[in-house]
Amino acid sequence: MKKTISAAHAEFLKREKKRTVTIHLSRCFLLLFLLALWEVAAALNWVNPFITSSPSRIVKTIFSLSTGGNLLYHAGVTLLETLIGFFLSTLLGFLFALLLWWNPTARKITEPYIVVLNALPKIALGPLLIIWCGTGQKAILTMTVLVCIVIATMNLLGGFLSTDEGKILLLRSMGASKANILFKLVLPSSLSAFLSMLKINVGMAWIGSVMGEYIVSKAGLGYLIVYGGQVFKLDLVMSAIALLCLMATAMYAAIAALEKLLITNAGEK
Amino acid sequence: MNILKFTNVSMNYHTKRQETQALDNLSFHVERGEFCAMIGPSGCGKSTILSLAAGLLAPTAGKIERDGTSVGYMLQRDELFPWRTIEKNILLPLEIKKKNDKVARARALYLAEKYGLKDFLKSYPDQLSGGMRQRAALIRTLALSPDLLLLDEPFSALDYQTRLAVCDDVYRIIKSEEKTALLITHDIGEAISVADRIFVLSARPAHLKAEHKVGFESTTPPLKRRECEGFSKWFEILWKELNA
Numbered sequence: 001m002k003k004t005i006s007a008a009h010a011e012f013l014k015r016e017k018k019r020t021v022t023i024h025l026s027r028c029f030l031l032l033f034l035l036a037l038w039e040v041a042a043a044l045n046w047v048n049p050f051i052t053s054s055p056s057r058i059v060k061t062i063f064s065l066s067t068g069g070n071l072l073y074h075a076g077v078t079l080l081e082t083l084i085g086f087f088l089s090t091l092l093g094f095l096f097a098l099l100l101w102w103n104p105t106a107r108k109i110t111e112p113y114i115v116v117l118n119a120l121p122k123i124a125l126g127p128l129l130i131i132w133c134g135t136g137q138k139a140i141l142t143m144t145v146l147v148c149i150v151i152a153t154m155n156l157l158g159g160f161l162s163t164d165e166g167k168i169l170l171l172r173s174m175g176a177s178k179a180n181i182l183f184k185l186v187l188p189s190s191l192s193a194f195l196s197m198l199k200i201n202v203g204m205a206w207i208g209s210v211m212g213e214y215i216v217s218k219a220g221l222g223y224l225i226v227y228g229g230q231v232f233k234l235d236l237v238m239s240a241i242a243l244l245c246l247m248a249t250a251m252y253a254a255i256a257a258l259e260k261l262l263i264t265n266a267g268e269k
Numbered sequence: 270m271n272i273l274k275f276t277n278v279s280m281n282y283h284t285k286r287q288e289t290q291a292l293d294n295l296s297f298h299v300e301r302g303e304f305c306a307m308i309g310p311s312g313c314g315k316s317t318i319l320s321l322a323a324g325l326l327a328p329t330a331g332k333i334e335r336d337g338t339s340v341g342y343m344l345q346r347d348e349l350f351p352w353r354t355i356e357k358n359i360l361l362p363l364e365i366k367k368k369n370d371k372v373a374r375a376r377a378l379y380l381a382e383k384y385g386l387k388d389f390l391k392s393y394p395d396q397l398s399g400g401m402r403q404r405a406a407l408i409r410t411l412a413l414s415p416d417l418l419l420l421d422e423p424f425s426a427l428d429y430q431t432r433l434a435v436c437d438d439v440y441r442i443i444k445s446e447e448k449t450a451l452l453i454t455h456d457i458g459e460a461i462s463v464a465d466r467i468f469v470l471s472a473r474p475a476h477l478k479a480e481h482k483v484g485f486e487s488t489t490p491p492l493k494r495r496e497c498e499g500f501s502k503w504f505e506i507l508w509k510e511l512n513a
Contacts, residue, residue, distance in 0.1 A: 166348050173323050173342035174365045174413070184364070188352050 053238040061239040071224075075243050078209055078220040081137060082251075085144025086205035090198065092145065093152025100153070101160040101186065102178070118150045122208070126215040140212030140220075147208035148201050155200060159193020160186050195259045202255055206248050271336060272417050272449050273322055274298040278331035279474075280317055291317045293474035294331070299417070299451050301336075304443065304487070306460035307453045309470030310511060315453040318475070319419045322451065341415030343423045347406035349394035355405050356381070356390040362413045377412035384408060384442055399427050400435045407439055411446060418443060420452040424459065436463065437491050444487065457511070461503045462491035469510050479510055 005013075035055045041047045042054035049057065065071035100107040122143065133139035163186045171181050213222025221240040228236035280292040291314035299305050309315055320326045321333055323340045349358045359377050363369040381390060386405055394402055403423060410418060423439065424432045440463050443450050454460055460467050461483060469479040483503060485494050494500060 164348070166344055166346055167350070169325075170342065170344060170348045171365065172325055173340070173419075174362045176365045180365050184361070185350070188350070191352075 050232075051234055053234045057235045058239045058242055061235040062243070065236075065239070071239070071243070074219055074221055074224050074240070075247065077217075078213065078222060078244075079247055081140050081144060081209040081212070081220065082205045082247075085141050085148060085208055086201055086251075088141070089145045089148030089152055089205065090201055093149050093156055093197070093201075096149070096153040097156035097160060098182075100157050102182075107157075114150060114154065118154065122146045123211055123215075126211075129212075130216055135216040135218075137217075139216045140209055143212035143215070144205055144208030147211065148204040151204060152197055152201050155197040156190065156193060159190035159197070162193070163189050191262065195255070195262065198255050198258075199252065202248070202251050206244065206251075210244070270301050271298045271334070272301045273336075273451065274332075274334040275318075275321075276332040276334070278321065278328045278333060280314070280321065280326070281329045282317075290474040292321075292328075293476045295470075295476050296331075297468050297477055297480070299449060301416075301449055302447065303465050304440075304450045304463055305452070305466045305468065306464035307451065307468045307470060308455060308457060308460045308507065308511065309453075309475060310472045311455050313470050313473050314475040315455075315470065316421055319421050319451070319453060322417075322419055335417070339413060339415040339417070341410035341413065341418045343406060343410045343418065343420045345422045346426050347394070347399075347402040349402055349405060349409075351394050354391050354393055355386060355397070358394065358405060359386075359390075359409045359412055362409060366413060368413070373412075376414070377408070380411055380446075381405075381408050398431075400431045400438070403427065403435050404438060404442075407442060411442075411448070416449060418448050418450040420450060422454050422456075423452075425454070425456070432459075433492060440491050457504055457507045458495065458500075459491075461500055461507070462494045467507065469507060481506070 038052070039055050042049035042052055042057075062071060100110065125146065126143070129139045129142055133142050167185055167189075168181060171185055176184070209220070210222035210225075213220040214226055217223040221244055224240040225237050228234065228240065275295055275297050278292055278295045279290070282289040282291055295318070307315060307318065317326065319342070321328055322335070323342055324335070349355070350361070353361070356378070359381055360369065360374060363373050363377060378390070381387065384404060386401070386408060389397055389401060389405070394405070397405065406423070420439075424436050427435055436459060452460070452463060464483055465487060467481045467483060468477055469481070470476070471478045481503070483499075485497060485499070489497065
């Protein structure tokens with residue numbers, strides 16, 4: 001379809017496009033500038049590269065460790081723990097939220113418990129987890145789920161409960177059952193709450209898995225960070241952090257892409 | 270023949286802070302084929318009456334008789350589901366009632382086409398104007414062929430211009446489908462322009478203050494009635510009764 005646009009509108013579009021390009025270029029430039037500054041500062045000994053590391057050292061470390069084999073292994077371990085914890089806590093949070101929506105009395109009864117669980121810093125449970133779940137991945141997964149599940153439940157329940165009262169009345173006037181209301185109205189209208197919960201949960205899952213690895217693990221990026229810190233190999237610590245940044249961003253971007261897909265499918269506007 | 274009959278109905282609401290009496294000894298009836306309107310001061314319990322009539326609430330005392338149980342409810346806002354197309358919205362009651370068979374679907378879609386929604390069936394609600402959305406809401410209400418339509422201020426969310434047009438529109442469709450309707454509104458003019466009979470309610474707890482047979486020809490559409498001679502006379506009478 002060909003549309004004719006006025007000169008003023010074309011001018012406006014051009015300006016907008018220029019602005020977008022400027023923003024993207026500036027972002028890249030800022031990153032490059034910071035990396036270069038870091039590199040130069042380390043090379044000229046403005047800072048001590050032994051404690052700050054440097055981009056070239058990080059690249060070198062990642063390269064040598066990944067050809068040596070175990071960096072990718074550690075990254076894989078953490079990624080797997082995070083993914084399992086993420087999906088498990090999302091599923092459980094969804095089920096809990098569903099239960100609490102379905103049964104207002106259960107909601108009232110559990111309210112103070114959820115408040116306390118939400119406020120409690122989950123890391124405080126570390127020693128208990130070691131004793132209860134051992135020092136393996138079970139403890140890390142438990143930690144991840146603990147960190148994620150309360151927030152997931154609360155976010156989803158909030159979404160369920162904010163369903164339009166008028167629409168509920170409408171369905172009830174048609175003789176709808178509670179299951180009808182759930183499937184025809186509450187779940188579809190909670191789509192955006194669900195997606196924002198996923199976004200929050202991605203970040204939480206990384207916190208949980210790395211925290212879990214700090215406490216118990218024998219493998220994973222969290223383990224590498226702790227180990228690197230203990231033996232003062234800051235290149236290793238920085239490399240692990242850089243990998244975490246990359247993987248967490250990729251996972252967030254995947255959720256954002258899913259969101260875009262679902263929202264455009266739900267209403268082609 | 271009565272399609273809906275309230276006999277000495279009282280209704281109390283309980284909240285933690287207090288008990289509220291919404292209705293006090295309310296009696297009225299609606300006959301098959303009639304268009305009745307109910308006016309009352311705001312907060313007098315009008316919506317409670319419709320919820321009772323629809324069977325969504327049980328009265329504290331008194332008796333409610335419904336001849337033929339199927340009731341269609343139309344609300345202030347159209348309440349179309351934004352993630353469904355107009356077609357899917359109109360078919361929603363069939364899904365709920367598990368009557369989603371070919372015949373019922375064809376009937377509902379026939380109504381949609383008859384009343385000018387054909388080109389919008391695949392559109393989403395936010396692509397339609399307020400008037401068209403309210404028409405789609407009416408067709409959705411009619412999809413199950415209800416005997417009695419309960420209209421809960423269905424025009425009050427629209428701007429004045431649209432409101433007059435949609436009122437005319439809805440009236441025409443309801444009459445041509447030969448449905449019985451009970452409209453509640455706080456708009457006196459709206460009540461006179463559509464109703465065969467008007468019930469005037471008191472402030473809460475609501476009881477029946479007066480009942481009038483308006484006496485316009487039911488073939489006269491709402492906009493035309495507003496130009497009729499009796500219109501302003503009725504307006505004055507009802508206005509005085511409401512403010513007495």
